[in-house]
Amino acid sequence: MIDHDTLVAFSKSYGLFYLMAMAITVVAYTFWPSNKERFEEAAKSIIDDEDTPCR
Amino acid sequence: MISELTRGERRLALAVLTAVATFGLALAIAGRGDILAVHGGLIMASAVILMFFVIAGFYAPEPGEERLAQYYDTPTKAGVVLAMIWGVIGMGVGDWVAWLLVYPDMTFDAAWASFGRLRPVHTSGVIFGFGGNALIATSFHVLQRTSRARLPDQFSPWFVLVGYNLFCLIAASGYLLGITQSKEYAEPEWYADLWLVVVWVVYFSIYLRTLMRRQEPHIYVANWYYMAFILVVAILHIVNNLAVPISFGSAKSYSAFSGVQDAMTQWWYGHNAVAFFLTAGFLGMMYYYLPKRAGRPVFSYRMSILGFWGITFMYMWAGSHHLHYTALPQWVQTLGMTFSIMLIVPSWMAAANALLTLNGAWHKVRDDATLRFMMLAAVFYGLSTFEGSFMSIRAVNSLSHYTDWTVGHVHAGALGWVALITFGSIYAVVPWVWKRPAMYSNKLVEVHFWLSLAGTLVYVFAMWNSGIIQGLMWRTYNEGGTLAYSFIDSLVAMRPYYIARAIGGLLFVIGAVVGLYNVWMTIREASAERADAPDAPVVPALARSLQAGE
Numbered sequence: 001m002i003d004h005d006t007l008v009a010f011s012k013s014y015g016l017f018y019l020m021a022m023a024i025t026v027v028a029y030t031f032w033p034s035n036k037e038r039f040e041e042a043a044k045s046i047i048d049d050e051d052t053p054c055r
Numbered sequence: 056m057i058s059e060l061t062r063g064e065r066r067l068a069l070a071v072l073t074a075v076a077t078f079g080l081a082l083a084i085a086g087r088g089d090i091l092a093v094h095g096g097l098i099m100a101s102a103v104i105l106m107f108f109v110i111a112g113f114y115a116p117e118p119g120e121e122r123l124a125q126y127y128d129t130p131t132k133a134g135v136v137l138a139m140i141w142g143v144i145g146m147g148v149g150d151w152v153a154w155l156l157v158y159p160d161m162t163f164d165a166a167w168a169s170f171g172r173l174r175p176v177h178t179s180g181v182i183f184g185f186g187g188n189a190l191i192a193t194s195f196h197v198l199q200r201t202s203r204a205r206l207p208d209q210f211s212p213w214f215v216l217v218g219y220n221l222f223c224l225i226a227a228s229g230y231l232l233g234i235t236q237s238k239e240y241a242e243p244e245w246y247a248d249l250w251l252v253v254v255w256v257v258y259f260s261i262y263l264r265t266l267m268r269r270q271e272p273h274i275y276v277a278n279w280y281y282m283a284f285i286l287v288v289a290i291l292h293i294v295n296n297l298a299v300p301i302s303f304g305s306a307k308s309y310s311a312f313s314g315v316q317d318a319m320t321q322w323w324y325g326h327n328a329v330a331f332f333l334t335a336g337f338l339g340m341m342y343y344y345l346p347k348r349a350g351r352p353v354f355s356y357r358m359s360i361l362g363f364w365g366i367t368f369m370y371m372w373a374g375s376h377h378l379h380y381t382a383l384p385q386w387v388q389t390l391g392m393t394f395s396i397m398l399i400v401p402s403w404m405a406a407a408n409a410l411l412t413l414n415g416a417w418h419k420v421r422d423d424a425t426l427r428f429m430m431l432a433a434v435f436y437g438l439s440t441f442e443g444s445f446m447s448i449r450a451v452n453s454l455s456h457y458t459d460w461t462v463g464h465v466h467a468g469a470l471g472w473v474a475l476i477t478f479g480s481i482y483a484v485v486p487w488v489w490k491r492p493a494m495y496s497n498k499l500v501e502v503h504f505w506l507s508l509a510g511t512l513v514y515v516f517a518m519w520n521s522g523i524i525q526g527l528m529w530r531t532y533n534e535g536g537t538l539a540y541s542f543i544d545s546l547v548a549m550r551p552y553y554i555a556r557a558i559g560g561l562l563f564v565i566g567a568v569v570g571l572y573n574v575w576m577t578i579r580e581a582s583a584e585r586a587d588a589p590d591a592p593v594v595p596a597l598a599r600s601l602q603a604g605e
Contacts, residue, residue, distance in 0.1 A: 008386070019368070026364040030357045039360070042273040043352040046201060046343060053126055053205040053270075 056213075057112025059122070059129060064210040068109050071214065076102035082246060085304035090232055094225055094246070094306065101221055118209075126199045128488040130212035134192025135481055135488075136578075137220060138185050139571040142474075145180025146564045152177055153557035157550065167231040175230040175242045181469065182240065182332065184223045189477045190336040191216055191258070194281045196484055197343045198262060201278055202269035211261050218254035222247055234306050238321050240328050241295050245308040248296040255292070259285045276359045280339030283367050287331040295324035315382045322377040330370035333468065337476050338366075338405055344480040345409055345429045349419060354411035358404050365401025369394045376447035379456065388449065395447030399440060406437030424500040428479030431508060435471025439464060454530070459549065460522025463515050470511040470563055478503065478570055485577055495576035499569050506566030513559030521552035 029035065057065065076099045083095025152173050155161050162168040195212055199205060206212055226243040229235065235242040243251075262282055266274060297311035312320050346353045353359055375383060375391030410433055413420055420430050442464050446455050455461060482500055486493055494500055528548060531539040 030360045038273045039356040042275050043356040
């Protein structure tokens with residue numbers, strides 16, 4: 001049976017590591033050089049007027 | 056509307072409406088002798104009325120294949136109008152309860168007119184009726200444009216929009232009847248909650264099915280925010296509403312949680328409703344309509360991504376700051392406080408990103424009230440997220456909690472951020488989808504802008520003053536070591552601020568009414584133009600010859 005202390009210990013340790021891993025992954029994804037072009041393209045693409053769908 | 060559905064979709068609509076009507080009938084029969092019967096009847100009546108519409112249009116010609124070369128905007132149009140109507144109702148009831156606090160006797164000795172029943176009509180009316188319809192309407196619009204793909208079919212968007220509004224109707228009418236499960240912002244009872252789950256699953260499936268057919272390699276960030284809104288609201292809604300009804304014939308249910316676990320679950324839900332309903336979804340709106348209206352790409356796309364993951368993961372942990380100084384373990388309170396303070400980073404990323412996008416387009420902000428609505432929304436977003444982080448600090452919370460400061464903070468966010476970004480987006484999207492060069496009256500947009508700003512400022516300043524005075528009066532001791540003021544003393548001190556707040560709210564409501572009128576007139580112009588269209592080749596020629604004769 002999981003008691004309160006076990007749960008607290010788990011969330012305090014595991015929680016720290018998974019949040020740090022998450023943060024590193026997100027920063028890496030955001031600043032990955034090969035993603036730069038896609039992101040800039042996406043930001044620009046919504047400005048172009050186009051009022052019909054491609055499909 | 057029905058003529059846009061294919062024959063198969065019309066059959067599907069009839070089948071679904073028959074099922075809903077049967078469900079309503081079953082509730083009405085099972086709940087006879089209980090207040091549940093009223094809602095069973097309401098559900099059945101709504102379904103039957105809609106069946107008449109479907110049957111009336113059943114044999115209309117089917118839409119041709121050429122429809123697939125166009126975006127499907129009719130649900131967006133209906134959603135915008137519904138949002139504006141719910142906005143006027145929800146804000147109007149809000150101002151009513153504000154006056155009720157000034158004149159507490161204004162209940163006509165009727166149960167439905169008491170503060171406890173009217174207040175959730177206001178909160179659900181503005182959050183779910185106004186905000187929710189605006190989110191659904193704009194999300195369909197943004198999703199199609201950013202994916203360059205039409206919605207997957209014609210029936211499911213209507214199912215989501217109509218089903219969602221049925222939920223709102225059950226919710227609001229239930230509060231007046233006294234049906235509530237007493238969970239703030241999650242008051243509707245078990246049958247309404249189950250219905251919303253069905254609607255929400257279909258909503259998410261529309262998103263996935265459209266994105267699967269998208270023509271753009273990258274999913275634009277606005278869609279991430281909208282999807283986080285849909286997905287997380289589903290999780291929150293299901294977990295917080297886990298309950299067992301007394302019987303299938305009773306409106307009353309009991310929560311699966313009790314004690315401090317119940318409180319924690321409720322505020323995990325409550326604060327994430329702020330995060331994902333009132334923030335993530337509206338950030339999606341902002342990241343599409345603001346760059347689009349300003350004609351400039353977002354200042355930093357990378358910042359919008361970092362902000363997205365920051366907001367989605369940190370907000371999850373912030374809820375416990377609603378339970379400072381309670382039976383909740385101290386470390387959980389501290390955890391909530393810590394994450395709330397860290398939240399300032401992604402929140403300000405979004406606010407700064409919006410304002411920096413406008414940097415270089417300030418002349419447009421000056422001339423265009425629509426863009427100014429969005430700009431001011433970003434400013435209030437920055438202000439209220441800073442205030443929220445500050446108030447989550449335990450020592451600050453000891454002064455602010457249970458006072459009007461909280462009410463002021465909520466309204467800085469709800470009026471200043473949520474409502475202003477919504478009005479800005481609606482003024483941008485209405486001319487686009489109704490194919491008009493501009494709104495019916497730019498002057499009225501301008502009037503609406505200044506009414507909103509004035510109303511918000513009056514409201515927020517009144518509540519700041521009121522809240523801090525209230526907090527200080529509750530913690531002032533006299534020389535004998537007892538409280539210097541009774542509770543009623545603090546109420547008397549609040550009264551001038553309650554009057555000011557109700558006036559500020561009134562300005563905001565008047566603004567919303569002006570907005571509804573402006574939207575309505577724009578639609579009328581659009582339909583008048585369509586009606587005139589066949590005469591177009593004749594009329595200009597005639598007009599020219601008349602002028603020449605003069």
